[in-house]
Amino acid sequence: xxxxxxxxxxxxxxxxxxxxxxxxxxxxxxxxxxxxxxxxxxxxxxxxxxxxxxxxxxxxxxxxxxxxxxxxxxxxxxxxxxxxxxxxxxxxxxxxxxxxxxxxxxxxxxxxxxxxxxxxxxxxxxxxxxxxxxxxxxxxxxxxxxxxxxxxxxxxxxxxxxxxxxxxxxxxxxxxxxxxxxxxxxxxxxxxxxxxxxxxxxxxxxxxxxxxxxxxxxxxxxxxxxxxxxxxxxxxxxxxxxxxxxxxxxxxxxxxxxxxxxxxxxxxxxxxxx
Amino acid sequence: xxxxxxxxxxxxxxxxxxxxxxxxxxxxxxxxxxxxxxxxxxxxxxxxxxxxxxxxxxxxxxxxxxxxxxxxxxxxxxxxxxxxxxxxxxxxxxxxxxxxxxxxxxxxxxxxxxxxxxxxxxxxxxxxxxxxxxxxxxxxxxxxxxxxxxxxxxxxxxxxxxxxxxxxxxxxxxxxxxxxxxxxxxxxxxxxxxxxxxxxxxxxxxxxxxxxxxxxxxxxxxxxxxxxxxxxxxxxxxxxxxx
Numbered sequence: 001x002x003x004x005x006x007x008x009x010x011x012x013x014x015x016x017x018x019x020x021x022x023x024x025x026x027x028x029x030x031x032x033x034x035x036x037x038x039x040x041x042x043x044x045x046x047x048x049x050x051x052x053x054x055x056x057x058x059x060x061x062x063x064x065x066x067x068x069x070x071x072x073x074x075x076x077x078x079x080x081x082x083x084x085x086x087x088x089x090x091x092x093x094x095x096x097x098x099x100x101x102x103x104x105x106x107x108x109x110x111x112x113x114x115x116x117x118x119x120x121x122x123x124x125x126x127x128x129x130x131x132x133x134x135x136x137x138x139x140x141x142x143x144x145x146x147x148x149x150x151x152x153x154x155x156x157x158x159x160x161x162x163x164x165x166x167x168x169x170x171x172x173x174x175x176x177x178x179x180x181x182x183x184x185x186x187x188x189x190x191x192x193x194x195x196x197x198x199x200x201x202x203x204x205x206x207x208x209x210x211x212x213x214x215x216x217x218x219x220x221x222x223x224x225x226x227x228x229x230x231x232x233x234x235x236x237x238x239x240x241x242x243x244x245x246x247x248x249x250x251x252x253x254x255x256x257x258x259x260x261x262x263x264x265x266x267x268x269x270x271x272x273x274x
Numbered sequence: 275x276x277x278x279x280x281x282x283x284x285x286x287x288x289x290x291x292x293x294x295x296x297x298x299x300x301x302x303x304x305x306x307x308x309x310x311x312x313x314x315x316x317x318x319x320x321x322x323x324x325x326x327x328x329x330x331x332x333x334x335x336x337x338x339x340x341x342x343x344x345x346x347x348x349x350x351x352x353x354x355x356x357x358x359x360x361x362x363x364x365x366x367x368x369x370x371x372x373x374x375x376x377x378x379x380x381x382x383x384x385x386x387x388x389x390x391x392x393x394x395x396x397x398x399x400x401x402x403x404x405x406x407x408x409x410x411x412x413x414x415x416x417x418x419x420x421x422x423x424x425x426x427x428x429x430x431x432x433x434x435x436x437x438x439x440x441x442x443x444x445x446x447x448x449x450x451x452x453x454x455x456x457x458x459x460x461x462x463x464x465x466x467x468x469x470x471x472x473x474x475x476x477x478x479x480x481x482x483x484x485x486x487x488x489x490x491x492x493x494x495x496x497x498x499x500x501x502x503x504x505x506x507x508x509x510x511x512x513x514x515x516x517x
Contacts, residue, residue, distance in 0.1 A: 091472040098474035105487035168452040172445040184436045185488035187452065191459035192477040192489070196467060204374065205464040206457055233389055233450050240384040250377035255453040256460075 060177040061119045063170035066261055067183065068110040070166055072124045073268055074159050075103040077137075080129065081156075084138035086148045092200060096156075099193050106186055113179060126273045129155065134219075150215065153201050158220045158267075160194035161207065163187075164256055165223070166264035191256070206253040222267055227257050328402050330494075332515040335393055337441050339402050340494050340516060341451065342386035344434055347506060348427050349383040350407045352376035355424070358414030368468065375424070375461055382454055389450075406508040421469050428462035429481055429490065430500060431455070436491035441516065459489070493517045 078100035087093050111121040129137055137155050139148035167187035174180040195205030203213040210228040212220050230238050230251045237251045244250060259267070330339040355361050356376050361369060394400040413419045435455035442448045463476040481490050492500075494516040501507050 094472060094474055095476070098477055101484075102477065102482065102487035105485065109486045109488070164456045168449070168456060171439065171448050171452045175445060175448060180440050181436065181491050182486075182488060184439045184452070184455065185491050188432050188436055188455055188459035188489040189477055189482050189487055191456035192463040192482070194456075195460035195463035196476040199464060199467060204371075205460040206374065206378070232385055232453065233392075233446055235385065235388050235392075237381055237385055240388050241380065244373070245377040245380035245384070247377075250374070251381055253374060254378035254381040254457055255450075256456040257453065258449060 060174050060179050061114065061117060062261070063173040063183070064110055064114050064117075064179060065119075065122045066170060066264060067167060067186070068107065068114065068121055069125065069268055070159075070163055070264065071103055071106040071110060073127060073271060074163065075100070075107050076124075076127055077129055077155065077159060078103055080138050081152050084140070084148070084152075086137070086139050086145060086152055088149065092149075095196055095200065099156075099160075099197075102189055102193070106189075109182070109186075113182070117179075127271050128273045129271055131270055135217075153197065154216050154220065156197045157194070157201055157203075157213070157216065158223045160190055160197050162223050162259065162264065162267050163190040164194050165259035166261075168256060169258035169260050169264065204253070207256065208249050209252045222263070226259075228252050229255070229257050327510045327512060330402070330511060330513045330516060331400070334442055334444050334447055335390070335400070336513070336516050337438050337451075337494075338386060338390050338393060338447070340438060340513060341435070341454075342383070342390060342402070343405055343507075343511065344431055344497075345379060345383040345386055346405045347407060347501070348379040348431060349376070350405075351409060351423065351427055351506075352379050354409060354412075354414050355420055358420065360415050360417045360420050364417070371464060371468070372420075372424075375465075378457060378461070402511070403509065405511070407506050408508045409506055411505060421465055424465045425462065425469060426504070428458055428465055430492075430497060431458040432462055432481075433490035433492040434494070434497045436489060437493050437497070441494075 078096055081087055082093075082096060082100055087096050114121040129135065130141065133141070135151045135155065136143035136148050137152040139145055143151070164187065167183055167190060170183065171180065171187075174183050198205050198213065201213070201215065207224060207227045210221075210224045210226060212224045228248075230236055230248065232255055237255070238246050238248055240246065245254075330336045330343070352372065352375050355372055361372055364372070390401065391398075409423070412423050432455060435451050435458065439448055439451055439455075442451065462481075466475040466478065469475065482488065494513045498513055
């Protein structure tokens with residue numbers, strides 16, 4: 001199955017303003033400097049709905065295909081990062097080697113799971129981690145080692161935090177299926193990764209309010225929008241006690257929020273050429 | 275406080291489900307020394323009076339009570355951490371990190387307390403007692419011991435939520451469990467990173483399978499059994515209707 005076709009089908013509503021492909025969306029900015037235009041596009045703009053769409057529930061295969069797409073993205077990103085020479089030796093190299101191995105294993109695991117369920121895994125897309133030249137995380141275009149590594153780390157943080165939120169958003173679609181527990185087991189691995197990458201970047205391992213954190217490019221804000229929610233199961237968790245555990249900071253750090261399938265697709269789509 | 279921990283044996287077979295089986299640990303038992311008595315049949319067991327013991331219950335409420343128990347344990351632990359001399363003398367980064375963990379776990383604990391109250395409504399007799407803990411074997415003035423215990427608790431939390439997700443039937447609770455488990459995993463990663471900074475331990479091969487890169491998922495019976503081994507939980511309880 002073609003990835004773009006899958007991503008289109010995955011959308012639970014035909015978001016007209018969004019129907020255009022990534023290329024077409026970018027085309028509308030054609031008169032601007034491409035680089036400047038792309039850098040100004042928030043991650044989520046391509047398919048950012050103006051309201052939250054309820055997802056069709058109970059489709060484990062679509063949920064797994066989305067997960068596989070995100071794992072393809074992470075897997076290739078880390079593999080290229082490790083090959084690029086941009087990642088310093090020592091802790092960063094050790095950390096990203098481990099993360100890379102995990103993402104590669106997740107790809108294989110999900111492909112096997114889908115095949116076992118009688119579904120054809122989506123094909124690996126062609127990725128563009130420069131987003132048309134806005135980034136240069138592997139120093140392919142000569143932005144320089146230091147800047148390239150900073151961009152690599154920023155994208156790694158965005159991908160891991162996206163992965164955590166996206167898997168969480170698919171959990172209800174996997175209820176009652178044999179895939180729920182394995183998906184949760186992947187989800188917590190992504191969270192371990194996210195915490196470490198954030199800490200390497202000098203941030204807390206958890207997300208404060210909806211802050212993307214120091215040094216994160218503005219276009220990554222879509223990854224963090226909605227993380228400032230304090231209502232859990234109908235309870236405002238800032239009001240269930242007093243003192244430091246119930247500040248807005250603590251109350252938002254203590255709960256990670258979901259991304260809907262549409263929101264996750266929108267973020268991933270920015271890096272998918274075809 | 276006399277240490278008097280009840281370990282719960284959780285038979286897998288349905289025919290045992292209605293039977294409570296307990297195991298008392300000696301007050302002198304050392305953590306992890308395997309002094310646990312095995313519990314094969316009722317003849318070997320001194321059953322405490324039933325009124326001393328509560329059961330976590332069934333269905334979603336049982337899982338909420340289970341999560342509440344785990345969050346009480348973590349919150350109590352970090353409350354003692356931030357009152358210990360290791361914490362007060364730690365670097366500012368480490369201090370903030372552990373204070374964050376205290377904040378998060380206390381928030382989780384109060385969330386489950388409130389959620390359970392909402393779930394049981396006017397049936398207040400269904401509310402389970404607050405648990406008591408005894409971390410007597412942990413020296414809260416010692417960094418190594420505090421971090422090692424934090425690592426066990428956080429990894430246990432991750433494994434417990436991962437294993438409990440499938441037991442929930444209300445999708446809203448599943449989502450909330452998901453919102454919490456990823457934060458527990460972020461904690462586990464950070465604690466592991468503090469213990470062994472320049473390593474892959476944050477997502478180490480001891481908790482994430484090498485082949486499929488899957489984190490641990492444990493049934494409540496396994497988690498409760500593991501907790502029994504720590505000797506931290508003083509208040510006896512059972513989970514006879516959870517796997």
